Amino acid sequence: MGGYTPSKLQVLRASLSAYARDVLALYSAWGFILVRLSVPVFMVATAWALSKIASPSGLVASLGYVDYVGYVALGFAFFTMLTTTLFEVGERIHREMVQGTLETVLLTPASRLAWLIGGALGSLMISMADVALVTVYYVTLFRGEVHLGGAPYALAGLLLSLAGMTGMGIALAGIVVNLKEPHAFNVMLTPFLMLLSGMMFPVEALPGPVEAVSRLIPVTHGIEVVRSSLLQGEPAIHLLGILALEAIAYTVVGYTVFRLLEARARRLGGLGSF
Amino acid sequence: MNIVYHARVIKAVAVRDFKIRITYIPWIMNSLLQPIAWTLILVYAYRSIMGPGSSEALAAHGWAGDPVGFLILGQVLLSLFNALNWRAGMAIQRERWYGTLELILQAPASRIAVLAGSSLFGLVDAGWASFLSALAVIALTGATFNVADPLAAVASILLAAVGALSMGIGLAGLYVLTRSAGPIAVAIQHPTRFFTGSSFPLTILPAVLQYVGYAIPLTYGLEAVRRTMLQGAGLGDVGPLLYRLLLLSIASTMLGVAMVRWAEGVARRNGWLHTF
Numbered sequence: 293m294g295g296y297t298p299s300k301l302q303v304l305r306a307s308l309s310a311y312a313r314d315v316l317a318l319y320s321a322w323g324f325i326l327v328r329l330s331v332p333v334f335m336v337a338t339a340w341a342l343s344k345i346a347s348p349s350g351l352v353a354s355l356g357y358v359d360y361v362g363y364v365a366l367g368f369a370f371f372t373m374l375t376t377t378l379f380e381v382g383e384r385i386h387r388e389m390v391q392g393t394l395e396t397v398l399l400t401p402a403s404r405l406a407w408l409i410g411g412a413l414g415s416l417m418i419s420m421a422d423v424a425l426v427t428v429y430y431v432t433l434f435r436g437e438v439h440l441g442g443a444p445y446a447l448a449g450l451l452l453s454l455a456g457m458t459g460m461g462i463a464l465a466g467i468v469v470n471l472k473e474p475h476a477f478n479v480m481l482t483p484f485l486m487l488l489s490g491m492m493f494p495v496e497a498l499p500g501p502v503e504a505v506s507r508l509i510p511v512t513h514g515i516e517v518v519r520s521s522l523l524q525g526e527p528a529i530h531l532l533g534i535l536a537l538e539a540i541a542y543t544v545v546g547y548t549v550f551r552l553l554e555a556r557a558r559r560l561g562g563l564g565s566f
Numbered sequence: 567m568n569i570v571y572h573a574r575v576i577k578a579v580a581v582r583d584f585k586i587r588i589t590y591i592p593w594i595m596n597s598l599l600q601p602i603a604w605t606l607i608l609v610y611a612y613r614s615i616m617g618p619g620s621s622e623a624l625a626a627h628g629w630a631g632d633p634v635g636f637l638i639l640g641q642v643l644l645s646l647f648n649a650l651n652w653r654a655g656m657a658i659q660r661e662r663w664y665g666t667l668e669l670i671l672q673a674p675a676s677r678i679a680v681l682a683g684s685s686l687f688g689l690v691d692a693g694w695a696s697f698l699s700a701l702a703v704i705a706l707t708g709a710t711f712n713v714a715d716p717l718a719a720v721a722s723i724l725l726a727a728v729g730a731l732s733m734g735i736g737l738a739g740l741y742v743l744t745r746s747a748g749p750i751a752v753a754i755q756h757p758t759r760f761f762t763g764s765s766f767p768l769t770i771l772p773a774v775l776q777y778v779g780y781a782i783p784l785t786y787g788l789e790a791v792r793r794t795m796l797q798g799a800g801l802g803d804v805g806p807l808l809y810r811l812l813l814l815s816i817a818s819t820m821l822g823v824a825m826v827r828w829a830e831g832v833a834r835r836n837g838w839l840h841t842f
Contacts, residue, residue, distance in 0.1 A: 323747070327753045351613070476593045487606055
């Protein structure tokens with residue numbers, strides 16, 4: 293094939309830059325900043341209210357988590373980070389559809405994977421700000437304490453979960469190309485992921501088969517590693533291996549599913565319609 | 567214009583909203599599944615923090631027994647408010663998004679009738695979704711209720727719905743003059759969940775925060791519904807709650823209507839109708 297073909301790095305950088313411009317346009321409306329700042333406050337405040345009726349015989353306390361506010365604050369922060377990355381890929385495709393640029397993007401001789409990962413990276417940077425915000429709320433408003441010594445393990449767990457969630461996100465993007473309603477799909481999926489990830493309670497509380505399903509989602513193990521590292525100072529190192537396997541599996545499966553579903557959309561001529 | 571004319575406008579808007587609604591099937595599924603997931607999250611959170619047979623902490627706040635019914639009722643009414651926040655609250659903003667706001671405002675139809683049509687459809691639409699979601703969670707968890715006075719329970723549910731509706735209309739005025747109507751509508755759901763005590767007894771909060779809760783109509787609706795459906799309270803027991811709920815609902819509706827009229831005037835004078 294003749295002509296210019298950009299490298300993967302160039303595509304990734306261009307994708308990241310396009311994401312940054314979208315974000316700037318979005319946050320020019322003050323309401324989006326209000327959402328970003330207020331939602332974590334009320335989430336953590338709800339955990340604080342629930343902690344008033346917590347019992348030492350409860351499952352959370354028996355697993356060694358004495359501070360339910362910290363349990364939910366970290367769960368919420370990292371859940372948001374991981375799922376935002378998951379959904380960004382699909383939302384990105386939908387944005388291109390709505391703007392009428394999807395066909396152009398997919399017809400250019402550029403790596404799809406680099407393009408999708410560029411958006412996911414941009415989303416990751418924004419959600420890291422969310423994590424910082426929740427941590428600040430937790431430490432300042434609720435006088436919480438975190439074990440900074442566990443931070444390297446928490447980071448390792450987070451990165452491996454992110455890789456797995458990005459793989460899942462790429463598969464979801466393939467579904468979006470065919471379903472055309474990513475926002476409704478994401479809004480619907482979010483509370484179920486909250487339920488299965490153990491964001492507000494240990495997954496051991498779920499019925500057996502549901503717990504088994506929850507353990508197939510990278511975010512579940514990721515949150516467990518982060519919590520055990522930062523709240524207990526005793527990282528669940530054994531979960532890092534499982535997370536690494538899940539990351540590889542989801543990336544391979546996600547990319548394969550995306551390519552298959554993208555090919556289907558091309559065959560049926562539905563790439564640009566939504 | 568007579569009452570029949572207004573009724574035709576209300577019906578036309580409600581039917582139009584219905585037709586738009588059934589075009590987007592994923593959003594209908596969303597209305598049904600979201601409340602189920604949220605209630606289950608809270609049920610498992612309660613079970614995990616309270617431990618087996620240790621609901622004394624909840625009893626100390628006036629809600630003895632299984633917390634599942636408490637949570638189901640809280641989530642159902644909160645979902646109803648959330649839906650009406652989008653339907654009634656965003657009625658004017660939605661016309662702007664559809665590009666039909668100027669047409670609506672030029673039509674010889676009452677703005678309030680348009681708002682009422684959207685609200686009426688919202689009530690029906692959110693009502694059946696909330697009811698079915700509640701049935702699903704009851705089936706999944708085996709929650710039980712204690713209704714001694716069915717009339718009081720029905721009156722409480724109806725007035726709680728009116729309270730939620732009045733809050734939606736009250737917010738409509740707020741949303742007209744801002745480009746951030748969508749995100750504000752999202753943001754408002756979280757303090758509402760917190761201050762109304764939909765997920766925990768309001769008495770857990772410090773007094774100053776409880777005052778905020780008791781300025782919201784839905785708080786009274788929630789308490790009345792919970793007392794009549796979980797504790798077997800009668801009309802005499804919840805009468806004062808319903809009375810306050812009604813007063814606050816009337817105030818909220820009047821405020822919303824006045825705000826919409828004022829905002830429309832400002833937008834017309836400044837040429838802002840399509841700015842946001």
